[in-house]
Amino acid sequence: MRSSQYLLSTLKENPVEASLASHRLMLRAGMIRQVASGIYTWLPTGMKVLAKAINIVREEMNRAGALEIAMPMVQPAELWKESGRYTKYGPELCRFKDRKEGEFALGPTHEEVVTDMARREIKSSRQLPLCVYQIQNKFRDEIRPRFGVMRGREFLMKDAYSFHMDHQSLEKTYQDMYDAYSRVFTRMGLEFRPVEADTGSIGGNHSHEFQALADAGEDIIAWSDGSMYAANIEMAEALAPSVARETPKEAYTKEPTPGCHTVDEAAAKLGLEAKQVLKSLVVRGEEKEDGTHSLVMLCLCGNQELNEIKAGKIQGLSSPLEFADEEEIRKFTGANPGSLGPIGFKGRIIIDRTADKMSNFACGANEDGFHLINVNWDRDIQDYEVADLRNVEDGDPSPDGKGTLHLRRGIEVGQVFMLGKKYSEAMGATVTDEKGQSVAMEMGCYGIGVTRAIAAVIEQNHDDRGIIWPDALAPFQVVIIAIKPTKSARVHDAAENLYKELLQAGVDVLYDDRDERPGVMFADAELIGIPHIVTIGDKGLEQGCIEYKLRKTGERENLPENEAAAVILKKLGR
RNA sequence: CGGUGAUUAGCGCAGACUGGUAGCGCAUCUCGUUCGGGACGAGGGGGUCGUAGGUUCAAAUCCUAUAUCACCGACCA
Numbered sequence: 001m002r003s004s005q006y007l008l009s010t011l012k013e014n015p016v017e018a019s020l021a022s023h024r025l026m027l028r029a030g031m032i033r034q035v036a037s038g039i040y041t042w043l044p045t046g047m048k049v050l051a052k053a054i055n056i057v058r059e060e061m062n063r064a065g066a067l068e069i070a071m072p073m074v075q076p077a078e079l080w081k082e083s084g085r086y087t088k089y090g091p092e093l094c095r096f097k098d099r100k101e102g103e104f105a106l107g108p109t110h111e112e113v114v115t116d117m118a119r120r121e122i123k124s125s126r127q128l129p130l131c132v133y134q135i136q137n138k139f140r141d142e143i144r145p146r147f148g149v150m151r152g153r154e155f156l157m158k159d160a161y162s163f164h165m166d167h168q169s170l171e172k173t174y175q176d177m178y179d180a181y182s183r184v185f186t187r188m189g190l191e192f193r194p195v196e197a198d199t200g201s202i203g204g205n206h207s208h209e210f211q212a213l214a215d216a217g218e219d220i221i222a223w224s225d226g227s228m229y230a231a232n233i234e235m236a237e238a239l240a241p242s243v244a245r246e247t248p249k250e251a252y253t254k255e256p257t258p259g260c261h262t263v264d265e266a267a268a269k270l271g272l273e274a275k276q277v278l279k280s281l282v283v284r285g286e287e288k289e290d291g292t293h294s295l296v297m298l299c300l301c302g303n304q305e306l307n308e309i310k311a312g313k314i315q316g317l318s319s320p321l322e323f324a325d326e327e328e329i330r331k332f333t334g335a336n337p338g339s340l341g342p343i344g345f346k347g348r349i350i351i352d353r354t355a356d357k358m359s360n361f362a363c364g365a366n367e368d369g370f371h372l373i374n375v376n377w378d379r380d381i382q383d384y385e386v387a388d389l390r391n392v393e394d395g396d397p398s399p400d401g402k403g404t405l406h407l408r409r410g411i412e413v414g415q416v417f418m419l420g421k422k423y424s425e426a427m428g429a430t431v432t433d434e435k436g437q438s439v440a441m442e443m444g445c446y447g448i449g450v451t452r453a454i455a456a457v458i459e460q461n462h463d464d465r466g467i468i469w470p471d472a473l474a475p476f477q478v479v480i481i482a483i484k485p486t487k488s489a490r491v492h493d494a495a496e497n498l499y500k501e502l503l504q505a506g507v508d509v510l511y512d513d514r515d516e517r518p519g520v521m522f523a524d525a526e527l528i529g530i531p532h533i534v535t536i537g538d539k540g541l542e543q544g545c546i547e548y549k550l551r552k553t554g555e556r557e558n559l560p561e562n563e564a565a566a567v568i569l570k571k572l573g574r
Numbered sequence: 575c576g577g578u579g580a581u582u583a584g585c586g587c588a589g590a591c592u593g594g595u596a597g598c599g600c601a602u603c604u605c606g607u608u609c610g611g612g613a614c615g616a617g618g619g620g621g622u623c624g625u626a627g628g629u630u631c632a633a634a635u636c637c638u639a640u641a642u643c644a645c646c647g648a649c650c651a
Contacts, residue, residue: 011585011601012600012612013585013586013599013600013601014585014586015585015586016585016586016587016644017643017644017645019644019645027611034643035643036642036643037642037643090650092648092649092650108651109651117605140650140651142649142650143575143648143649143650144645144646144647144648144649144650146645151650157651197651198651199651207651315597320649320650412651415651417651445651447651449651481610483610484609484610484611486611515609516609516612517609517611517612517613518609518610518611518612519609519610519611519612519613520611520612521611522610522611522612522614523611523612524612526611535610538609538610539610540610546611551586
């Protein structure tokens with residue numbers, strides 16, 4: 001491709017709304033342009049990268065034995081009502097009516113449509129297992145799209161679905177997909193970790209996320225330095241500390257703590273550390289017939305954080321977990337949030353494993369402006385349950401007993417689920433087994449956020465000059481920069497010759513033939529992130545040389561003019 | 575959905591308080607000089623000032639409504 005016939009669309013200045021490096025660079029490099037909130041056009045440079053990413057995904061899915069299909073983006077509401085998700089999915093599902101008042105939705109995911117397909121097409125257990133996939137735009141009406149394509153509303157996703165006679169077969173395909181995902185992200189040049197994950201609103205019972213490591217990530221993952229253990233912090237189990245409680249001191253007493261609403265304020269007033277103060281949170285339990293909720297108190301060590309995912313899974317608690325509002329709390333306890341505690345709380349009390357080891361601690365008195373000190377479990381509070389309620393922290397022991405946990409931020413670029421029979425049962429996707437019985441199929445589903453993965457690659461591979469693409473995703477493998485070819489026939493001829501040679505060899509090469517000053521061309525080449533930069537100018541040609549520079553390291557090399565094409569091909573691994 | 579802020583040329587911004595012929599930098603076009611890391615000079619083109627009402631002799635500017643966007647939070651495969 002010649003630059004003069006291409007749409008480079010690079011920006012010299014930083015777009016003001018883009019705070020994240022990948023977002024900023026995708027705009028500056030002329031990859032994407034925003035059309036509406038969370039909705040983007042992909043310009044030629046972006047599209048070339050996207051096409052290469054799609055190709056990697058497609059090759060690895062095909063290699064893993066999945067079959068490519070295409071399902072509609074517009075889906076009848078009927079199917080969503082069948083699975084029960086039409087009401088459950090919430091406003092993220094974009095609903096609309098056609099001219100005949102028929103109800104439809106834009107597909108945010110395709111479990112319903114694929115299960116409908118399966119129940120029509122799969123008639124015999126001999127057709128199983130079956131794994132199908134598609135690469136298609138999804139639409140989710142996110143509350144707050146941000147960071148460019150990292151969290152867009154319309155985005156490209158590879159979604160795969162598998163169908164099985166039994167759980168054992170599902171496990172095999174799950175592992176095949178897991179392995180395929182590892183190959184995909186490795187080929188994309190991502191530094192990533194597969195981690196144990198929550199299943200969220202997709203449902204199911206076993207799941208891994210593939211997290212690209214990046215400080216800009218929205219997720220936090222916990223990993224062990226002594227084993228392969230890694231999990232999303234939503235899932236990572238916090239073990240009970242192995243210390244014993246201290247013996248209780250004198251009976252508890254009430255202390256005034258006026259104006260103290262947070263653990264830190266109360267601790268400071270009482271002359272204690274935050275970890276000696278109990279954090280008491282009131283959440284909603286089950287909904288009662290009159291629409292109100294029973295209230296449950298969750299107690300944590302004052303310096304630790306509640307994990308809402310874990311709490312939401314406890315029997316009898318609202319799921320997803322809802323906090324009680326201030327009015328409910330006042331009505332039930334007689335005090336405002338900030339002065340709550342387990343003593344005198346007339347409801348279910350669940351305490352965290354670490355809080356269970358506290359002794360002679362302080363907690364709210366259920367009376368505004370007062371805390372209690374020297375409180376002890378069992379002696380002062382008898383009726384409580386112990387559960388894992390908190391987020392793990394850096395330095396916690398690994399749940400598998402090997403090593404210590406550390407925290408890192410990650411970008412979720414893929415997730416694999418074992419769905420079980422959730423959709424097949426709801427929608428009657430059954431096959432006949434060898435005993436002649438009709439049984440619902442086991443299902444798995446597997447997603448890759450293709451556009452998000454590209455943003456993650458940039459997040460991991462850039463410097464202050466621009467993007468540094470791995471060869472596999474680069475919009476062009478090589479760029480030829482000719483220094484003033486209009487002034488030097490020798491430069492012009494050398495550049496044209498090399499361009500033609502590389503084209504003939506099938507290399508994806510950009511020949512910057514614009515009549516620009518060299519600095520402009522160097523800056524664009526580095527901003528766009530082309531891995532191999534070739535400069536042809538009189539200065540080099542006088543020595544019979546063509547100059548080569550590797551974008552990633554900045555390492556330079558002079559190539560003899562007549563061997564240049566061959567050396568470059570070798571660098572590309574040909 | 576709450577909080578904050580923004581909307582003036584393709585991009586980044588000034589002008590608004592104090593109403594009176596719409597400006598700057600970058601980009602773009604033309605000409606010239608330059609020419610190995612985002613050149614310089616001269617000249618040109620491009621904007622119903624988000625939209626709709628209102629006040630006024632006169633509105634980018636004041637008032638009202640509304641839309642869109644961004645950031646923070648809550649939310650979320």
